[in-house]
Amino acid sequence: xxxxxxxxxxxxxxxxxxIKVVDDTVVDxxxxxxxxxxRGSLCPKGLTSTExxxxxxxxxxxxxxxETGFKPITWKEALREITERLIxxxxxxxxxxxxxxxxxxxxxxxxxxxxxxxxxxxxNNIDNCSRLCHASSMVGxxxxxxxxxxxxxxxxxxxxxxVLIWGCNPAExxxxxxxxxxxxxxxxxxxxxxxxxxxxxAQLADIHLQLHPGTDVALANSLMxxxxxxxxxxxxxxxxRTTGFNDLSIIVDEYPPHVVxxxxxxxxxxxxxxxxxxxxxxxxxxIWGVGATQHAYGxxxxxxxxxxxxxxxxxxxxxTGIYPLSGQNNVQGACDMGALxxxxxxxxxxxxxxGRGRIAKLWGVESLPAEPGLTLIELLKASSRxxxxxxxxxxxxLVVSSPDTHxxxxxxxxLEFLVVQDIFLTETAELAxxxxxxxxxxxxxxxxxxxxxxxxxxxxACDPPGEAKPDWQIITMIARGIGLGAYFQYSSVExxxxxxxxxxxxYRGITPGRLKENLSGIYWPCPSENHPGTKRLYEKExxxxxxxxxxxxxxxRPPAEAPDExxxxxxxxxxxxxxxxxxxVTKYSQSLMKRxxxxxxEINTNDAIRLGIKNEDYVLVETRRGMIKAKAKVTSKIPSxxxxxxxxxxxxVLTSAILxxxxxxxxxxxCTCKIRKA
Amino acid sequence: MPKIIIDLGKCIACRACEIAxxxxxxxxxxxxxxxxxxxxxxxxxxxxHCNKAPCVEVCPTNALSFDKDGAVVLDESKCNxxxxxxxxxxxxxxxxxxxxxxxxxxxxxxxxxxxxxIPACVEVCPTNALIYGELxxxxxxxxxxxxxxxxxxxxxAIEVVAAEASYMxxxxxx
Numbered sequence: 001x002x003x004x005x006x007x008x009x010x011x012x013x014x015x016x017x018x019i020k021v022v023d024d025t026v027v028d029x030x031x032x033x034x035x036x037x038x039r040g041s042l043c044p045k046g047l048t049s050t051e052x053x054x055x056x057x058x059x060x061x062x063x064x065x066x067e068t069g070f071k072p073i074t075w076k077e078a079l080r081e082i083t084e085r086l087i088x089x090x091x092x093x094x095x096x097x098x099x100x101x102x103x104x105x106x107x108x109x110x111x112x113x114x115x116x117x118x119x120x121x122x123x124n125n126i127d128n129c130s131r132l133c134h135a136s137s138m139v140g141x142x143x144x145x146x147x148x149x150x151x152x153x154x155x156x157x158x159x160x161x162x163v164l165i166w167g168c169n170p171a172e173x174x175x176x177x178x179x180x181x182x183x184x185x186x187x188x189x190x191x192x193x194x195x196x197x198x199x200x201x202a203q204l205a206d207i208h209l210q211l212h213p214g215t216d217v218a219l220a221n222s223l224m225x226x227x228x229x230x231x232x233x234x235x236x237x238x239x240x241r242t243t244g245f246n247d248l249s250i251i252v253d254e255y256p257p258h259v260v261x262x263x264x265x266x267x268x269x270x271x272x273x274x275x276x277x278x279x280x281x282x283x284x285x286x287i288w289g290v291g292a293t294q295h296a297y298g299x300x301x302x303x304x305x306x307x308x309x310x311x312x313x314x315x316x317x318x319x320t321g322i323y324p325l326s327g328q329n330n331v332q333g334a335c336d337m338g339a340l341x342x343x344x345x346x347x348x349x350x351x352x353x354x355g356r357g358r359i360a361k362l363w364g365v366e367s368l369p370a371e372p373g374l375t376l377i378e379l380l381k382a383s384s385r386x387x388x389x390x391x392x393x394x395x396x397x398l399v400v401s402s403p404d405t406h407x408x409x410x411x412x413x414x415l416e417f418l419v420v421q422d423i424f425l426t427e428t429a430e431l432a433x434x435x436x437x438x439x440x441x442x443x444x445x446x447x448x449x450x451x452x453x454x455x456x457x458x459x460x461a462c463d464p465p466g467e468a469k470p471d472w473q474i475i476t477m478i479a480r481g482i483g484l485g486a487y488f489q490y491s492s493v494e495x496x497x498x499x500x501x502x503x504x505x506x507y508r509g510i511t512p513g514r515l516k517e518n519l520s521g522i523y524w525p526c527p528s529e530n531h532p533g534t535k536r537l538y539e540k541e542x543x544x545x546x547x548x549x550x551x552x553x554x555x556x557r558p559p560a561e562a563p564d565e566x567x568x569x570x571x572x573x574x575x576x577x578x579x580x581x582x583x584x585v586t587k588y589s590q591s592l593m594k595r596x597x598x599x600x601x602e603i604n605t606n607d608a609i610r611l612g613i614k615n616e617d618y619v620l621v622e623t624r625r626g627m628i629k630a631k632a633k634v635t636s637k638i639p640s641x642x643x644x645x646x647x648x649x650x651x652x653v654l655t656s657a658i659l660x661x662x663x664x665x666x667x668x669x670x671c672t673c674k675i676r677k678a
Numbered sequence: 679m680p681k682i683i684i685d686l687g688k689c690i691a692c693r694a695c696e697i698a699x700x701x702x703x704x705x706x707x708x709x710x711x712x713x714x715x716x717x718x719x720x721x722x723x724x725x726x727h728c729n730k731a732p733c734v735e736v737c738p739t740n741a742l743s744f745d746k747d748g749a750v751v752l753d754e755s756k757c758n759x760x761x762x763x764x765x766x767x768x769x770x771x772x773x774x775x776x777x778x779x780x781x782x783x784x785x786x787x788x789x790x791x792x793x794x795x796i797p798a799c800v801e802v803c804p805t806n807a808l809i810y811g812e813l814x815x816x817x818x819x820x821x822x823x824x825x826x827x828x829x830x831x832x833x834x835a836i837e838v839v840a841a842e843a844s845y846m847x848x849x850x851x852x
Contacts, residue, residue: 028701031801041804044694047701161834171690175804182688182805186823188830200690203718281834577692591697635715 003030004461005519007448008046009105009441010580012326013037013154013176014450015046016519019442019461026050026442026462035520037154037450043175044578044592050442052588053462057424059437060466070425070435075467075477078434082392083481085417086121089390095122095369099379099388102128102339103395103471104328107446108455109496110471111330111337112345112503113488114394117479120365120487124341124350124373125388128334129396130326131376135663136293137324138335140302144310144550145322146543147347149332152285152321153452153523153535154180158187159319162281165193166305167216167291167669171200172577174325177287178204190281192274194219195291196572197602197644198637207274211264213570213642213670214559216292219271220304221556222260224252226275227311233279237313241542244551248307251553263556265639279312283319290327294573294669299662300554307551315549316538326451327581333449336504336524341373346504362503363487375664377402377657383411390417394471395438397426400582403655403666404625421474426584438471439464446472446493447515449524453534455510456521472496509533559670560658561624563641567672571623571654572644574602579648586648599630599649603675604642608634611676618678621645623671626653629678643675679729679748682786682800683816684722688807691720695799695808699724699784702798706775708784709799722808724799725750725771725784733763733772741781749786757781 001022008015016036020027029047031040038046062078063070089098100118102111111128118126130138138148145151157163157180170177182204185191193205194216202208211219227233228249238245257268264271278284286309292301306322314320326332338345348355350372360368374382380402382388391412402408412418412431420432423440443464449455464470472493479488490496494512501508509526510533523533541547563570578596580586587593601619603611613619615634620627621643628651638644645651647668658667689711696707709724727750734742734750741756742763757780764772764781775782787797795801800810809816 038804040801041806042694042802043692043804044697047694047697047802171692175690175692175694178690178805186827188827188834198718204687204690577690591700595693595696637715 004459005032006442006461007329007456007458008042009049009329010045011174012329012331012451013174014329014448014452014454014456014521015042015176016456017042017046019050021461024462026053032519037452037454038176041176041179045580045586048589048591051590052585053440053442055424055588057588058465058468059423059425059435060468061437062467063435065433078436079477079481082419082434082478085390086478086482089417090122093389096125097387097389098123099125099374099383099391101376101379101391101393101396101398102126102334104129104326104331104334105441106330106334106395106471107444107448107458107493108330108333108337108500109446109493110394110475111334111339112496112500113472113475113479113490115337115339115345116363116487117475117484119344119368120363120479120484121482122369124369124371125379126339126373127341127376127379128339129328129376129401130331130335131665132294132401132668133290133327133665134293134324134331135375135665136298136660137288137302139663140299141306141322141324144303144306144552145315145538146549147537149453149537150321150323150451151315151537152323153454156319156321156536157181157184157285160184160189160283160285161319162190162192162278162284164278164284164286165191165201165205166286166288167194167293167301168287168289168325169195169199169201169575170287170289170325171204173289173327173575175577177325190277192278196639196642197574207270207277209266209270209274210639211266213572214295215264215556216295216301217297217304217554218255218260218263218556219266220301220308221252221255221554222257222264222271223275223278224248224308224311225255226257226272227279228252230276232276233311234313238311241316242310242549242551243546244553245311248311248551248553251555255556283317284309284312284314285319285321285323286314287323287325289325291669293324293665294667296560296658296660296667297557298660298665298667300557303552303554307553310549310551316536321536323451329450330448332451332453333447333455336449336506337500341375344368345500346506359503365487377659377666378664380408380411381657383415386414389415391415392419392421393428394421397428397582397584399427399431400584400650400652403652403657403668405650405653406626407657408652421471422584423468424584424588426582436474437466437468438474439468443468444470444493447497447510453524454521455507455515455524456519457512457515560667561656561672563672567623567674568641569673569675570642571621571671571673572642573647573651573655573668574644576646576648579646581648582650583648599628599646600633601630601675602633602635602638602644604638604640605634605636606640608632613677619675620678621654621673621675623654623656623673625656628653643673679813680811681727681813682724682797683809683811683813683820685807685809685820686721687719688805689720689722690805690807692804694802694804695722698798698802702787702790706782708782722799723769723771725786726769727786728768732766732768736762736766738762745788747786747791749788751785751788752781752783754778754780
C-alpha cells in the first residue's frame with residue numbers, strides 16, 4: 001500500500017489529501033493532517049474525487065469523427081491530422097484564425113506549455129475558463145490595487161473581526177472555507193452576508209442583506225456612503241496608501257441608504273447597521289464569489305468591493321484582506337502562467353515591448369505576437385462569424401459552461417476544425433473532429449496554485465487508462481509536429497517547472513525540489529530559492545505606478561434585462577454542494593449522484609401558490625433563449641419574483657451572452673424568465 | 679467514555695460525513711444529515727451510544743453490548759433481526775440490513791478506533807460541527823468558546839464607542 005499526496009481537483013481552496021493505492025489501483029481518499037488549508041477535512045466532492053477516475057466512460061484512445069460516429073485512431077494518425085491542419089490554417093489565413101482554450105483544472109506546467117504553443121504558433125488567441133468566473137475580479141482589482149489576486153491567506157480570516165461575504169455561498173461552493181469563517185465567529189467575529197437568497201451561508205450570518213439581484217453596486221456604494229458620512233473610515237490608511245478618495249466620496253454621496261433601499265430592497269436601517277458593523281470592527285475581510293462577478297457589471301462590483309475594503313484600511317494588515325474565491329483548483333495558476341489573451345506569463349502585458357522581448361529571449365525566438373487576442377466568449381462569437389476557423393480546447397466543457405448554449409453549439413459547429421482534449425467525451429468533445437484522451441489529475445504530476453496563491457505539488461498516484469496521456473505531453477507532441485520542437489525540449493514535468501521559475505518572476509524561487517519536499521506549498525511571490533514565500537500582500541505598498549491603491553468610483557447601472565410582462569421573473573443560476581460545474585466528472589460519481597442526482601427550480605412559496613405550482617410539480621422555465629423542465633422546489637428561502645436553478649444540469653440554454661465591457665465575463669448569474677406548470 | 683458531540687449550528691449540511699461513513703461501512707451511511715428548513719438548522723444524527731442504552735437492555739439475544747470505549751456495538755452472529763432495538767431507540771437509529779437481515783447502526787468506527795483513528799465522519803467534517811472526545815472536555819471547550827464570544831462582544835461594544843469618537847474628523851475634500 002502506498003499513500004500519494006495530491007491536491008484536490010475541484011475548487012480553488014486547495015485542499016490536500018492522500019490517495020491510497022494498492023497494487024497500482026486507486027483505493028480511497030485518505031486524510032492528510034499536516035500543514036494544509038484543510039488539515040484532514042474535506043467536502044463531499046473532494047472525498048469522492050477518485051470515484052470517476054475508474055469510470056468505464058473514460059476516454060482511452062484518440063477518436064476521429066466519421067460519418068458513422070467516432071472511430072478510435074492511433075496517436076500517430078491523430079497527431080498527423082492535427083498538425084497538418086494547424087500548419088495549413090496558418091499558411092492559408094494566418095495564425096489568428098486559430099484559438100486555444102486552456103483549462104483552470106490543468107497544472108501550471110500544462111497551462112504554461114499550452115500558452116507557449118499558442119504564442120509560438122503565432123497568436124494571442126488563448127484564454128482559460130476563469131473568463132467565465134473571475135476575470136472580473138482580476139480586471140477590477142488590477143485597476144485598483146495593481147494585481148488581481150487574493151491578498152491574504154485563508155488563515156488570516158481566523159484573526160479578523162468582521163467577515164463580509166458577497167455573492168457567494170461557501171457553505172455549498174467552498175465548504176472547507178466555512179471552517180475558517182465559523183472559527184472566526186467563535187472568536188467573536190461578526191458575519192455579514194450579501195445574497196438575494198437565504199443561502200446556508202446567509203443563515204449563519206449576523207446580518208443578511210437580501211438585495212434584489214443585480215443591484216450590488218448600489219448596495220456597496222451605499223455602505224460606503226454611510227461609512228463616509230458617519231466618518232467611520234480609516235483616515236490614516238486613506239491618506240497614506242490610496243488616491244482618489246475625494247472622487248469616490250462625491251460619487252457615493254449619491255447613494256444614501258433611503259435611496260438605495262428603493263433600488264436594492266434592503267431596508268435603509270439594515271444598510272446603516274451593516275456599514276457600521278463592518279467599518280468599526282477594526283479588522284475585516286471581504287470574500288466574494290461569482291454572485292458578484294458573473295454580471296455585465298462584474299468588474300464594477302469587484303472595484304466597489306475593493307474601494308470598500310480600502311476606505312476601512314482592510315488590506316495589507318493582520319486580520320484583513322480581500323478574497324475573490326476561485327471555483328477551480330488552478331484558476332490562479334492558469335492566469336499566472338499567461339493562459340490569457342492579453343497577458344504573458346507573470347502578468348506581462350502582450351503590448352509591453354520590453355516584457356515581451358524578455359519572454360521572447362527566454363524562449364529563444366525573435367519576436368512574439370503583440371496584439372491582444374480574443375477572450376473566451378469572443379472566440380465563440382468570432383467562430384460564429386467564421387473569423388475563427390479552428391479551436392483547440394483542453395479540459396473545458398464549453399458547450400455547457402458558456403452562456404446561451406444554442407449560440408455556443410452553433411459557433412462550434414461552424415468551425416472548420418475542432419480538437420478537444422479531455423478525460424470524458426463531454427458535450428463539447430462530441431462536436432470535435434478529433435478527440436484526444438487526457439490523463440486525469442491523479443494520473444500525472446505537477447503544481448497547482450490555489451486561490452490563496454499557495455503553489456502545491458500533486459504527485460502521480462496511478463497510470464491513465466488505455467492510451468490516455470498527460471496534457472503537457474500531448475501539447476508537447478503537437479508543438480513538435482508543427483516544427484516547434486526546438487522550443488519544447490521537455491523530458492519531464494520538472495523541466496517545465498524550472499522554465500516557469502525563469503519566466504514568471506513571482507515563481508522564481510518555487511522550484512520542483514522545494515515543492516516536492518514541502519507538501520504545505522509555497523505562497524507566491526517567492527523571489528528566490530531561499531525566500532519562504534509571501535502570505536500577505538500589500539503590507540507596505542501596492543504594485544501600482546505610485547505605490548498607492550486607486551479608489552475608482554463606480555456607478556450603479558440597472559441590469560440589461562429587466563423583468564417585464566412577458567418575462568416577469570428574475571432567474572438566478574446557483575450551485576449545490578454535491579455537484580460540480582457542468583457535471584463533466586461528478587456525474588460519474590455514484591456517491592454524489594445518489595444524493596444530488598436531480599435538477600430543480602427554486603420558487604418562492606407565494607409565487608408558487610399564485611401560479612398553482614406545488615412542491616415537486618414539473619415546471620417549465622423559459623427565457624428569450626431557451627427552455628428547461630425540472631421539478632419545483634417551493635421554498636421561502638428565495639424572494640418573490642426570483643427563481644433559482646442550479647447550473648449543473650445545462651442551465652445555460654437559458655442564460656444570455658451579454659459581456660462585461662472590461663473583463664468580457666458573461667452575465668451568467670441573472671436574466672429574466674417566465675415559469676409555468678409543465 | 680468518548681462521544682461524538684454535535685456543535686449545533688455549525689453543520690452546513692454538506693453531507694461529507696454521510697459519504698465518509700459509507701466508505702467505512704460497505705457503502706451504507708450510518709449517519710444522516712437531517713435538515714430543518716424553517717429552523718435553519720441541520721442535524722447530523724447517528725447512534726448516540728447512550729450510557730444507559732435501551733437497545734442493549736432490550737436485546738433478547740445479547741447481540742448488543744458496550745465495548746471498551748463505551749460504544750454500543752453489535753455481534754452480528756448473535757442478532758436475530760427482531761428490531762426491538764429500533765423500537766426502543768429514542769432517536770430511531772437502528773435499521774435492519776436487507777443484505778445481512780440483521781441490525782445495522784453506527785459502531786463509532788470500531789476498525790478505525792483499533793488503529794487509533796477517530797471516527798470517519800468527525801475527521802472529514804469541514805466545519806468541525808462534529809467533535810469526538812470525552813464529553814466533559816468537549817463541553818468544557820465549547821463553554822469556553824461561547825464565554826469568549828460574550829466577552830468579545832462586550833469589549834467590542836466599548837471599542838465601537840471609542841472608535842466612533844476618534845473618527846469624528848471631517849473627510850478631506852482636497
